[in-house]
């Protein structure tokens with residue numbers, strides 16, 4: 001079970017005056033149950049690429065194979081694929097439009113013919129998964145805070161019980177508390193339901209904390225992929241792409257520049273503390 005992107009190219013406005021190659025011959029595989037982080041500078045093609053994974057955009061060339069099925073084959077039931085591969089767009093709160101939070105979460109389910117008690121259970125489960133108070137279900141989505149609105153949008157997709165969840169900058173623009181709450185809900189979903197997560201984010205700290213595999217996009221091409229340890233080792237290459245590394249990588253780079261032997265693959269706070277304690281212990285001897 002996996003999503004395989006095969007030689008995918010997407011050109012906006014092909015042969016027109018504003019032709020733009022947004023994704024350029026990208027191939028990669030997202031395995032079942034992975035937590036994938038997708039990073040890249042603004043305009044590097046992240047949103048364009050992920051919108052192919054459930055057929056919202058059609059490739060100019062190449063294809064996407066979901067569990068062995070070519071999703072762009074004319075005989076493929078895209079509705080079924082979209083039920084299994086859920087997508088939360090960048091700034092999804094702008095797409096909330098129902099009179100109540102409850103109806104907004106129900107929207108996708110109703111579209112798939114899921115109504116009544118069956119929908120009611122799924123709506124309440126989804127609200128619980130994203131830590132949304134049941135009291136809020138009868139409110140207008142417009143009365144909610146930014147973080148709550150984001151969670152309503154997330155609940156609407158989760159209620160469909162997708163096997164793969166794609167999130168395009170789910171925490172962008174939220175305050176630190178809202179950010180942590182949304183990302184922790186996603187992490188819990190991944191852990192408790194085993195959902196494959198593909199998270200697009202600009203935050204290297206979030207990537208270091210949550211992702212098990214990283215995909216780095218640069219000018220439409222897939223530039224680097226691997227575990228966070230493998231990817232964050234390439235600091236120079238990341239800087240050249242206009243990307244940052246987690247703060248701990250920078251701290252340890254400074255320690256390394258002072259002549260200490262520091263492993264290149266360390267990026268989280270606990271491991272950094274261990275490395276620094278070890279150096280202090282050695283220096284005292």
Ligand SMILES: Nc1ncnc2c1ncn2[C@@H]1O[C@H](COP(=O)(O)OP(=O)(O)OP(=O)(O)O)[C@@H](O)[C@H]1O
Nearest residue numbers: 012013020022040041042043044045046047048049
């Ligand atoms: N609908 C469109 N029509 C024409 N060009 C587009 C369209 N959408 C995106 N582009 C262009 O395609 C390229 C890739 O855009 P995309 O939105 O996929 O990048 P991104 O990595 O998601 O950027 P960001 O980090 O800002 O969200 C950019 O140059 C962008 O201007």
Ligand SMILES: [Mg+2]
Nearest residue numbers: 046047048090
């Ligand atoms: Mg984008």
